[in-house]
Amino acid sequence: MVPTSSPDNRSVVQLASVSKSFGDVKAVDNISFEIRRGEFFSILGPSGCGKTTTLRLLAGFEEPDEDGGQVRLLGETVNKKRPYERKIAMVFQNYALFPHLTVARNVSFGLEQRKTPKGEIEGRVRRALEMVRLKPDVFSSRMPGQLSGGQRQRVALARALVLEPAILLLDEPLGAIDLKLRKEMQLELKALNKQLGTTFIYVTHDQEEALTMSDRIAVMDNARVAQLGTPAEIYENPRTAFVAKFIGESNFFDGRVASRLNGEWEVQREGGGSFRVPHTSNLKVGQQIRVAVRPEWMDVQRPDAVPPGENALTGTVKDIIYLGETMHVIVAVPGAGDVTVALRNEGQLIKPLAWKRGEAAAVAWLPEDCQILEED
C-alpha cells in the first residue's frame, strides 16, 4: 500500500510506484513523480523506454498492474477509470482526426460527447480554431483529407483544447512535421501552455524538443525514470551515463579515486595519467568512478601549454569536423577512446586551422566541469 501523503495542492498528476507489464515485459517499472499545475512536463526517452506506456497510463488506455501503484489525476485515484471518465485531453502522434467529419465537427466531437449546450458549441469551436491559428471561415467545412500535415496537427490540437482540459497529453505530436514548422509549433505550444495555464504532458524522443519547451523533463530509460529535473539541471548535471549520452553529447572518463588534494579529488586513470574532480563528500578513496564532460566545456591545447589548474589528457588529433556554428576536434586519448571537443566559431575558424590530423594534442577542462555519474 502506498502511503497517502498529503498531496501538494499544486500537483495535478501523481504517479506513485506505478508499474505496467505486458506479459513478461515490464514496460513501466515502479515509477513515481508528480506534475504541477500549469507545468510543461516532458517525458523523454528512446523508443521502447516506456514513455508512451506512461502516457497511456495517464490517458487510461492502460491500467497499472495489480499492486502496480497508483495513478492520481487532480487528487483522485483513477487506476480503473476509462479515458472518457477522466478530465483529460490528448493529441495523438498520427493526429487521429476523424476522416469522415469536417474540421468543425472534429473539433466539436468532444463537446457533443460531453453534452455541452448546443448554443455554446459553435462559438467554442471557432475560438479553438482561432487559438491554433486556423481561420474558422476557411477551415471549418474542410475535410481532414484536404489539409496539410501541419494543419491537421493544429486541428488535432484544437479538438483537444476546445474541451478546456486541466491536463493535455501530447504523444509525439510534432514527429511527422518538417523541421521548420516543427520549430514554430514548439514555440506555439509553449506559448499556449503559458497562456491557458493547462498542464501539458509531452512525450518525445527528441531531446532538443524537450529542452526547448519543457519546464521539467523526466528522462526515461529501460522502463524507469533515469532523471527528473529542469532542462538545465539535466543537461548540466546528468546523473547517469545514459542521461549524459542521450541529452547532448558527452565524453566519459573512468578512474579510481586516489587522494584528496586542496579540496579536490585526484582520480587515477587505469591507462596512466590522472584528473581532478571537485570535492564531493560522498566519494571515498579507492572508489571506481566515471565522469562525463560536455564537448563544449573542453578545449584543445598543445601538450606543453595546458593552463595550470586544468585537467589535461594527451592524445592524437584524429579528425576535425567543421559544423558551421562549431568545430569538433576529435582527439584519440589512450584509454578514453575518441574525445570530442567542440570549439565555438567566433570567427577564428576561418583562419588557417590550428590543428592537423595526427598531431599530438591535449584535451583540457576545468575540474568543476566534471559530472560524476551514478551507475545506470
Next chain:
Amino acid sequence: MPAFRERALAWLYTRPQARAWALVAPGGFWLLAFFMVPLLIMLVYSLMPRGIYGGVEPGFTLEHYARFFDPLYLQVLQRTFAWSIGCTVICLFLGYPVAYVIARSQRWRTFLLFLVVLPFWTSFLVRTFAMIFLMRDTGLINSWLLKLGMIDEPLTMLYTPFAVMAGLVYGFLPFMILPIYASLEKVDHSLLEAAEVLGARPAARFRRVTLPLSTPGVVAGSLLVFIPALGSFLTADLLGGAKQVMIGNLVQNQFSSARNWPFGSAASFIVMALVLAAVMLYLRVKDRSAGGAPPL
C-alpha cells in the same frame, strides 16, 4: 522480335492514354463479346414477335413489355423485391457482427475468414440440396425435434417462404461479411482511442466512428447481396416449390420450358431497369445520410 517488343513498350511508355487503352482492351473485349453483344441480342428479341417453335419472327412489337404488367407477374415482382430487400437486411444484421469480430480479432482472423469462404468450395446447387435434407418433413431438423419431444408432428419448412429466405440468406451472407470486414479492418484503432478520450462511451464510439467509417463496406455488401438475390432462381426453385416463384424463375422458365424468349427478354430488361433505379435510389439516400449526423 525483341526489337519490336522494346519499341512497342517505349511507344506505350510515352503515351499514358494508349497505355490505359492497352490495359483495358483484353478485359474490355471480353465484356463486349460476352455481355454487351448478348444484351443487345436480348434487347432486339424483346421487341420482336414470338416464333411458334421458340425464337422470334421478323417484326416489331411492345406486347411482351405490356404483358409483364399483368397482376400475376407484378405479384411475382413485388415478392421478389420484398424477399431480396428482406434477405439484404437480414444478411446485414447477421453479417455485420461477424465482420466486426473478424476485423477485431488478431490470432483467429485468417482462420475465421477461411471459414467464411469455406462454403464456396462446394457448388451452390449441392449446398441447396443439402438444405432440402435439413428442412424436409423427414429431414434432420424435424427428426431431432421429434426425438427430443419438442414437437409432435413435423414442422412444414420446405416449400415455404421461410425456406426460400433461409436459403437466400445462407447463400449470400459471405458477400455481406467480406466487404464489411474489409472496411472495418481499415478503421484506424487510434480513431477509436481519440473518440474515447474525447468522452465517447462504447456505444457512441460505434455510432459516431466505426459505423460511419464502415459505410462503404455496408453499401458494397448490400449491393452484392441485393442484386444477385433479385436475379436468383435456384433457391426459390429448390426450396420454394411451385408457389414461391421469384422473377428469376419466371425468366428462366420463359427461356426453357415455355420457350417464349421475347417475353423472357422483356422481363429481364424490366427487372434490370428496376434494379438500376433501386440501386441509384439507395446510393442517393446513403449519400444524403453520410457522416451519420446532422451538419453543425
